[in-house]
Amino acid sequence: MAAPIPKAELHLHIEGTLEPELAFALAEGNGLTLPFASQDDLRAAYSFQDLQSFLDLYYALMTVLRTEDDFADLADAYLTRAREQGVRHAEIFFDPQAHTARGVPVGTVIRGLARALDAAPEKHGITTRLIMCFLRDHSAGSALRTFEEARPHLERITAIGLDSAEVGNPPAKFREVFELAREAGLKCVAHAGEEGPPANVWEALDVLGVDRVDHGVRSMEDPKLVARLAADQVPLTVCPLSNLRLRVVDRLADHPLPAMLDAGLMVTVNSDDPSYFGGYAEDNFTAVREALGLDEETLRALARNSFQASFLDETTRETYLKEVDAHVF
Ligand code: HPA
Numbered sequence: 597m598a599a600p601i602p603k604a605e606l607h608l609h610i611e612g613t614l615e616p617e618l619a620f621a622l623a624e625g626n627g628l629t630l631p632f633a634s635q636d637d638l639r640a641a642y643s644f645q646d647l648q649s650f651l652d653l654y655y656a657l658m659t660v661l662r663t664e665d666d667f668a669d670l671a672d673a674y675l676t677r678a679r680e681q682g683v684r685h686a687e688i689f690f691d692p693q694a695h696t697a698r699g700v701p702v703g704t705v706i707r708g709l710a711r712a713l714d715a716a717p718e719k720h721g722i723t724t725r726l727i728m729c730f731l732r733d734h735s736a737g738s739a740l741r742t743f744e745e746a747r748p749h750l751e752r753i754t755a756i757g758l759d760s761a762e763v764g765n766p767p768a769k770f771r772e773v774f775e776l777a778r779e780a781g782l783k784c785v786a787h788a789g790e791e792g793p794p795a796n797v798w799e800a801l802d803v804l805g806v807d808r809v810d811h812g813v814r815s816m817e818d819p820k821l822v823a824r825l826a827a828d829q830v831p832l833t834v835c836p837l838s839n840l841r842l843r844v845v846d847r848l849a850d851h852p853l854p855a856m857l858d859a860g861l862m863v864t865v866n867s868d869d870p871s872y873f874g875g876y877a878e879d880n881f882t883a884v885r886e887a888l889g890l891d892e893e894t895l896r897a898l899a900r901n902s903f904q905a906s907f908l909d910e911t912t913r914e915t916y917l918k919e920v921d922a923h924v925f
């Protein structure tokens with residue numbers, strides 16, 4: 597098999613990389629019992645109706661993450677798989693409130709993740725950034741308190757994000773914490789237009805001032821929004837296998853990715869929660885190539901976009917872009 601094309605992963609929830617094998621090992625190490633008899637039993641629960649049915653399992657399973665070592669092990673396991681899939685740079689989301697709500701301090705989470713990420717250039721040949729996400733189905737006050745708890749660790753954080761249940765929790769609810777983050781010199785991203793309407797994408801752009809939109813696929817329902825996203829070349833971190841598993845699309849062949857590319861949008865392809873959605877970065881590239889008939893130059897353009905849309909410094913970005921251009925399929 598040819599080597600996978602070099603790429604950046606820009607939409608990846610580290611808690612969504614928790615594979616059943618590691619979940620059971622961490623449960624045992626922490627003296628916890630999972631409500632599943634076996635790894636196969638757990639995998640059988642990976643059949644989702646929508647975003648919420650996935651989130652219920654996602655939050656339940658991540659309770660096995662307790663110690664700094666657990667977070668380091670989780671990130672190291674992801675980086676090992678990512679490298680096999682051609683990932684050269686990963687901008688990694690984590691959900692601090694999902695851990696602090698269980699009594700795990702934010703410092704434990706960040707120190708554990710940072711330990712694995714610091715070793716990644718040498719150990720895995722991958723550069724990384726960390727993106728701290730707020731849970732939009734929690735209050736704006738909770739996001740503000742979490743931001744203040746994380747303040748001593750902000751040198752480890754590149755950006756803030758917004759995730760969890762989109763419908764009923766529009767971006768504007770979080771205006772204040774996004775203002776604080778920008779004042780602190782952080783970049784801003786937000787999930788919008790996954791299950792929620794195009795109005796959420798407008799709000800993410802105009803109220804939160806995001807640098808990228810995560811998902812954004814429902815933007816295609818609003819021609820004015822498409823024109824805006826194209827004119828400003830706002831990056832969209834699209835996650836095809838996630839969209840399939842969470843029933844944002846019925847079949848991969850119906851995915852709007854080709855229409856998004858035709859509209860001149862700055863689209864990237866990512867894996868979201870690969871343990872749950874059936875594929876890591878290259879698996880998503882392969883799935884769209886097969887289902888949508890994308891040719892090699894389109895795949896190369898998607899790989900180029902992933903570095904263009906990243907928060908990398910210019911020198912490193914150029915180095916990676918040369919690797920993409922030199923790739924032989
Ligand atoms: O796909 C997602 N959407 C919203 N929140 C999430 N948290 C993890 N994955 C997701």
Ligand SMILES: [Zn+2]
Pocket residue numbers: 607609759787810868
């Ligand atoms: Zn996501």
